[in-house]
Amino acid sequence: MGSKNRDFHICFFPYMAHGHMIPISDMAKLFASQGVKTTIVTTPLNAPTFSKATQSSKTYSGGVEVKIKTIKFPSVEAGLPEGCENLDSLASPELSTNFLKATSFLQEPLEQLLFEENPSCLVADVLFPWATDAAAKFDIPRLIFHGTGFFAMAASYAVRKYEPFKNTLSDSDLFVIPDFPGEITMTRAQVPDYVKENIENDLTRMLKRAKEAEKTSYGIVVNSFYELESVYADYYRNVLGMKAWHIGPVSLCNRNNEEKALRGKTASINEHDFLKWLDSKEPNSVVYVCFGSMAKFNASQLMEIAMGLEASGQDFIWVVRTGQEYDVEKEDWLPEGFEDRMEGKGLVIRGWAPQILILDHGAVGGFVTHCGWNSTLEGIAAGLPMVTWPVSAEQFYNEKLVTQVLKIGAGVGAQKWVRVVGDSVKKEAVEKAVRRIMVGEEADEMRSRARELAEQAKRAIEKGGSSNSDLNALIEELSSH
Incomplete structure (x- = not known):
């Protein structure tokens, strides 16, 4: 298969947001590890994130280097500040419409690049509905990457x-x-507003086009594994008639600490410091709290989280996003004296943390998550029970999978789908949910189920899994297309 793979060339084109870029860099490494010529197309300011994360692709036996190609991002033309090339870097949620507009200008430069690179296949994010037309011009199959699982x-x-x-x-x-x-089961409040209110705007028009593009694309690449959601994988493919391949969890292609540390943005904390801190803890005694790259909470909600964590009595690592309406360096979003009282017991990381490096540490015994699919799957791959706190996108569906189907999590009680905050x-509620996944018989049962899923995840990506x-x-089929 190896020599045949070298003639085959796959291009990846991820949406410019960390929740989409991180799994694509893992996926590119996965294809490269099979000897496939692999290129990621992105914009200049996003390129370093990929080159850093994929630099180890050559170290796999038979692996090839992942190439990075850039196209200009039309920030200014779309009414965005110069240098704004990533959804996570928007100064305010109101600018997301401009960002959407900017991405719609990328078709021509992408087509130019496809002409120059002459790939055999294009894997493009679902949020680029026009990519199916772009690929068709060069008579190559377009695969869709959704960034979520079969269930959702x-x-x-x-x-x-x-x-x-x-x-x-x-x-x-x-x-x-x-x-x-x-x-x-779910409630009306948990359904996205653009689904239940029949709103007509740029976002809903783009989502409608994405649904149409799905019907004419070659198929869908899914970051999941069959054993996790077999009933829903079968339903998606056989009942809904969608052509799809599951190739995950893609995060498991990062085998050593260095690779795990290089994913995503640069960490806001020295990895040796927190690893040393974790090494001093008992197995399964630390709860990791992180809400991804997009979810926002106001200062009063952070105060509730801090008080809930303190009351739970559990050791914790808590990642708090920067660039919000409060100043993370000041402490007006924390109870007075919180960090002094929590010294040695709790670690607050302001900014970006190397998530899978933390989740995979033996001292970590639970995960408080916003239920983004990357985080959910990374928690499952690490064998951890979860406190589910969905905010937006498809996160309420992911919560249902974790709590109602897999039974490896406890909801914190978030009731309302919101766009950002x-x-x-x-x-x-925070204290109760954290204790539910960390101490007692129910916690042990959840952890045991989660561990079994983690074993299945590891077997899924091994040879023959x-x-x-x-x-x-998929490679075989595309190579002979």
């Missing part, structure tokens, strides 16, 4: 199609997702 893709399809939320009397009434395996949750087989089948 299938559940959101069923909720959009059947609109069960229309039969509820209030926002808090439960409904069962119709024509969907597992008797999954998380639903308000009181300290008592479900994800490894799907990856090879």
Whole structure:
């Protein structure tokens, strides 16, 4: 298969946001490790994130180097500040419409690059619906990357199609997702506003085009593994008739500490410092708290989280995003004297943390997460029970998978889908949920189930495993296209 792979050339084109870029850099390493000529297309300011994360791709036996090619990002033309090339770097949520506009200008430069590079296949983010047309001009297959799993893709399809939320009397009434395996319940408040309100704007028009592009694309590459959501993978492929390959968890291609530390942005803390701190802790005694690169909380919500963590009595590492309306260096979002009282017990990281490096440490025994798919899957791959705190996107669906299907998590009680700023949750709920996943019989049962899933995840990516087989089948099929 090796020599055949070298003639085959795959191009990846991820959306410019860390939640989309990180799994794509892992995926590119995965293809490169199979001897496939691999190129990532991005913009100049995002390029270093990829070159840093993929530099080890050559070290795999038979692996090849991942190439990075850049196209100009039209920030100024779309009304964005110069140098704004990443969704995470927007000064305010209002600018996301301009960002969407900027990405719609990328078709021509991408086509120019496809002409020069002459790849055999294009894997482009779902948020670039026009990429299917771009690939068609060069008669190459376009695969879609959604950035989520089978469960969420299938559940959101069923909720959009059947609109069960229309039969509820209030926002808090439960409904069962119709024509969907597992008797999954949710409320109207947890459904994205653009689904239930029939809003017509740039975002909903783009999502509509994305759905149409899906029908004409070659298929979908999914960062998941069959054993995790087999019922939903089968439903997605057989009932909904979508062509899809599961090749994850892609984060497991990062085998050593150095690779794990190089994913995403530069860490705000020296890795040796927190690893030394974790080494001093008992196994499964630390809870890791992180809400991804996009979710925002206001100062009063952070105060509730801090008080809840302190009351839980658990050791913790808590990652707090910078660049918000409060100043992370000042402490007006923390209870007075919090960090002094928590010295040796809690570690607050302001900014970016190398997440899988922390999750994989033996001292970490639980994860408080916003249920973004990358974080959810990384928590599963690390064998950890989770406190689920969904905010937006497809995160409420991921919560249902974790709590109702896999039974490896406890909800913190977030009730409302919001675009950016998380639903308000009181300290008592934080304390209770953290204790639920960390101490007692229920916590032990969740951890045992999570560990079994982690073992299955590792087997899936090994030679002959479900994800490894799907990856090879996909390469084989595309090579002979």
